[in-house]
Amino acid sequence: MSRANVLTIYRKELRDLLRDRRTIISMIVVPTLVIPLITAVVGFISFRVVRQARAxxxxxxxxxxxxxxxxxxxxxxxxRIKTQPATDDWRQRISDKVVRAAVEIPPGFDAALERGEAATVRIYNYEGEMRSGFAVSEVRRFFTEYRDRVITARLQGHGLPATLVKPFDVRTENVAPPEKVGGNVIGGVVPYLVLLLCFTGAMYPAMDLTAGEKERGTMETILCSPVSRLDLVLGKFFMVLTASLGTVVCALISMAVTFTVGGSVLAKMLGGGGASRALAELPSVNPWGVVAVLGMVLPMAVLFSAVLLTISLFAKSFKEAQSYVSPLIVLIILPAVVGILPGVELNAQLALVPILNVSLVSKELVSGVWQWPYLALIFGSSCVYAAAALALAVRMFNREDVIFRT
Incomplete structure (x- = not known):
């Protein structure tokens, strides 16, 4: 292997790719501008919708x-509740979202309370509908307070204190630092986003450097150059790896700037007060954990780059390469989504499952939890998978029947 040849090929491919509009869009524009913009817009709209629904x-x-x-x-x-008499079709009106909920007061409710008998109030709602859920919360709060007033009146009538039925209070207080809270809240989203961007950032460069070369008829010219196949593969591989990691870094920097600057701007737009306090109390994440996530993702970037190069090499055209590579996104998304699910905890077996292991350990890292044995196991196994994928890519580049497949 010649480092000078690898570097020459790398510079040549980098220069060509930076002239490609598709690469610039997928590597820089989308992660740096589009994704943060969409995230900010969706977050702003969601905040406004929820606040309006609560109000x-x-x-x-x-x-x-x-x-x-x-x-x-x-x-x-x-x-805080607007009541109206029920109609015959009140169930249908709840399903049609004309009204948000209905409350059924049993016959003789007042009389039953006077006699000290038990009675059941039923609340009907649209399960899963946000505004209906808010309505149920308000109705439930009202009847809970109404029940407490009835109990207090009964006790006072007998000369007894209200603390007789409520001798103590139970309060919950958080003792976890903000970084751990933030890690539990958004810890699953960070590795999901990083892994997805790591894969998509390598897609177009890998297809262009293999199937694109075939389609343009320049693959034969490159193979005739006085460099070994190993140098050729490594030069192309490092270019794809650069695109993958560059996409992730651009996205993370842009997202950090978006949340930092956008948070204060959003608070001003919402008029301060409770909105500003709510935004100020948003959980934070451990910055060193985010840096560690990037370190854990590095072997995954090598794995993605090598696999994409290998698969794209089998295609005869850029369009055919897209049909081969695009379904692989599902294989990236599914393990990353499983890592977000509650109850899925990192163990020795899952630490050997590619993608899922990085997703699970990244949640811990963002929370500030450093499980060194699992970190070593995951990083080591990921490096083994990456090395095997790179070796496979080198082998495929040495097969004429793959490169010149017809």
Whole structure:
């Protein structure tokens, strides 16, 4: 292997790819501008929609309760709920999102409370619908407070303190640092995004340096040059690896700037106050953990680059290479998504599963948890997979029936 030849091929391929519009779009424009812009827009719209839904007074239909005027009056006086009499099709109206929920007050509800008998209030909702869920929360809160007032009145009537039925309070207090909280909240998204960008960043350069060369008729010219096949493969490989890692770095820098600058801008646009406090209290992540994630992703970038080079080499045209490579995105997404799922914990067996192992350990790293035995096992196994993939790519480049497949 000649380092000078590898470097010459690398510079030549880098110069050619930087002149390619598709490479610039996939490597720089999309991760640096498009993805952060989409993330910021979606986050802003989601924040506004949720805040507006919470601020909207939900419409709730009242089923029954004609013989319980006190309960009806208390419910009608509740300012955070808008009540209206139930119609015959109230179930359908909830399904059609005309009203958000319905509450059924059982017959003789007031009288049952006077006698100290148990009664059941039923709340009907649209399961999974956000505004219906907010309405149910408000109705449930009202009847919980109404029940507490009834209990307090009964105790006072007998000269007993209210603490008799509520002798103590239970409060929850977080003791985890913000980095660990942030890691649990968004720790699964970071490796998912990094792995996906690492793969997509290598896609177009790998296809262009193999199938694209065949389609342009320049593959034969390159093979006739006085360099070994090993130098040729390594030069192309390092170019694809550069594109993969460059895409990830550009995306992370752009996302960091977007969240840092966009957070303050969003707070001003939303008018400060509670919105500003909510944004200020957003969980953070461990910056050294993010750096460690990049280190763990490095063998994956080598693996992706080598595999994409090998598969694209079998194609006779750029379009054919796309049909071979595009389905592989599913193989990247599925393990990364499994790593996000709650309850999936890192162990010795999963530490040997490519992509999934990096996704799982990255969640821990972003949270500031450093499991050194697993880190060593994952990094070592990933390097073995990457080396095997690179060796396969070199072998395929040495086969004439693969390069000149017809």
């Amino acid at each position: 909207t007074v939900p419409t709730v239909m009242v089923v029954g309760g004609v013989d319980s005027p006190r309960a009806l009056a208390a419910l009608a006086a509740e300012q």
